Amino acid sequence: MADIDTKIEIPEELKSTVSLSNLDFLVEKLTKVVDNLVDPVANWARSNSVWPLTFGTSCCAIEMMSVGMSAFDISRFGSEVFRATPRQADMIITAGTITRKMAPALITLYEQLPEPKYVIAMGACTITGGMFNDSYSVVQGVDRIIPVDVYLPGCPPRPEGILDALLKLQQKIRTESYGERRQRKYAQTAVRHVDYDTGLPVETLQALVEEAREEMPPAASNEQKSA
Amino acid sequence: MTEQPEAAKSAELPQEIPLGPYGQFLKDLGIGSTRLPDSVGTAGKVETIEIDGMDLHQAMKSVRGSETRMDFLLMVSGVETNDTWDSVYHLWSYEDSTKELVVKVRVPKASVAEGKLPAVPSITPFWPAANWHEREEYDLLGIKYFGHPYLRRLMNPWDWEGHPLRKDYKQPVDALNDKNPHSMR
Numbered sequence: 105m106a107d108i109d110t111k112i113e114i115p116e117e118l119k120s121t122v123s124l125s126n127l128d129f130l131v132e133k134l135t136k137v138v139d140n141l142v143d144p145v146a147n148w149a150r151s152n153s154v155w156p157l158t159f160g161t162s163c164c165a166i167e168m169m170s171v172g173m174s175a176f177d178i179s180r181f182g183s184e185v186f187r188a189t190p191r192q193a194d195m196i197i198t199a200g201t202i203t204r205k206m207a208p209a210l211i212t213l214y215e216q217l218p219e220p221k222y223v224i225a226m227g228a229c230t231i232t233g234g235m236f237n238d239s240y241s242v243v244q245g246v247d248r249i250i251p252v253d254v255y256l257p258g259c260p261p262r263p264e265g266i267l268d269a270l271l272k273l274q275q276k277i278r279t280e281s282y283g284e285r286r287q288r289k290y291a292q293t294a295v296r297h298v299d300y301d302t303g304l305p306v307e308t309l310q311a312l313v314e315e316a317r318e319e320m321p322p323a324a325s326n327e328q329k330s331a
Numbered sequence: 332m333t334e335q336p337e338a339a340k341s342a343e344l345p346q347e348i349p350l351g352p353y354g355q356f357l358k359d360l361g362i363g364s365t366r367l368p369d370s371v372g373t374a375g376k377v378e379t380i381e382i383d384g385m386d387l388h389q390a391m392k393s394v395r396g397s398e399t400r401m402d403f404l405l406m407v408s409g410v411e412t413n414d415t416w417d418s419v420y421h422l423w424s425y426e427d428s429t430k431e432l433v434v435k436v437r438v439p440k441a442s443v444a445e446g447k448l449p450a451v452p453s454i455t456p457f458w459p460a461a462n463w464h465e466r467e468e469y470d471l472l473g474i475k476y477f478g479h480p481y482l483r484r485l486m487n488p489w490d491w492e493g494h495p496l497r498k499d500y501k502q503p504v505d506a507l508n509d510k511n512p513h514s515m516r
Contacts, residue, residue: 204487204488205486205487205488207507208488232510233510240495240502240508241486241487241495242508243507243508244507244508244509248506248507249507
């Protein structure tokens with residue numbers, strides 16, 4: 105085991121936020137050993153069960169719905185069902201224009217996906233901004249806010265195109281190594297945890313709510329509970 | 332949100348247009364109005380009147396009343412012309428679908444101080460249908476409806492700077508939007 109390189113690369117700007125214990129190095133060593141044995145099997149299993157997230161912001165979502173229906177049937181390729189929560193999904197198909205108002209929500213959804221997670225940028229709007237490229241409110245390419253694995257051009261792409269993108273993504277999953285992916289995990293960016301209504305950071309807002317709760321007279325709160 | 336072509340037409344038409352039925356109705360109640368060249372609606376020509384902002388509440392309440400029954404607020408829109416900010420109200424009647432009325436409040440740009448927003452009274456307190464329309468106008472065109480219960484941006488994020496549908500709006504170039512630095516917008 106001594107000859108195995110146990111260097112874990114952390115980006116410079118994140119070094120202050122990440123602390124590595126001996127356990128991390130142990131896991132890293134084990135991963136290096138086990139990777140070669142497990143990766144082909146794990147990747148094969150993983151690539152055949154890429155469950156997408158229900159995420160559609162405009163007309164591409166119609167094609168995305170179509171590909172889930174029986175005529176095209178994305179579940180033939182292992183993308184069994186569209187999950188309504190990111191905790192149960194492996195992939196986002198960003199189907200539709202991403203506006204500046206939607207961008208923080210999309211980042212949050214991406215961060216909530218469990219590793220390993222993948223993104224298919226579907227349609228012209230999410231690749232470059234599309235015909236809304238010159239607009240004041242549109243993000244000019246979803247790859248500016250989250251990392252993208254497969255680009256799928258079209259306006260909107262045909263359902264067959266989505267299946268093709270999925271097959272390309274499966275190829276990518278089969279050739280990747282878990283160890284490499286684990287190292288890239290540290291490169292994630294932080295989310296803006298901001299309340300959209302007030303514009304305050306969520307932590308500040310929670311502190312304010314706690315403060316208000318403490319100030320509330322106990323009798324009044326009891327009455328509210330009984331009511 | 333679209334600019335209407337009346338401004339171009341008004342130069343050709345005679346300046347004094349006699350008051351229409353709604354203008355006369357308001358005049359009888361002591362509310363002054365100016366008739367503008369008719370707009371085109373679903374049922375042909377539509378009477379278009381301009382009133383002073385201070386008379387807006389009284390006028391809207393009056394035409395909504397039992398006599399004229401313009402009881403459906405189709406939309407509130409905003410127009411930026413070269414020298415005014417317009418707030419435009421389209422009214423329609425449930426009783427008679429051929430009845431339509433367009434009410435305009437024009438705020439001259441010269442009367443708006445530097446760094447201030449043009450102000451128009453809000454009709455939301457007695458006509459809740461206008462709530463989101465007025466918020467949209469505030470968001471995109473920067474018309475301030477005073478008396479509105481919750482005048483907050485509707486479409487753009489809360490931290491947006493400026494009002495994007497104004498003629499003089501320039502989109503700042505940032506990480507999300509830098510592909511066309513020399514664009515016309």
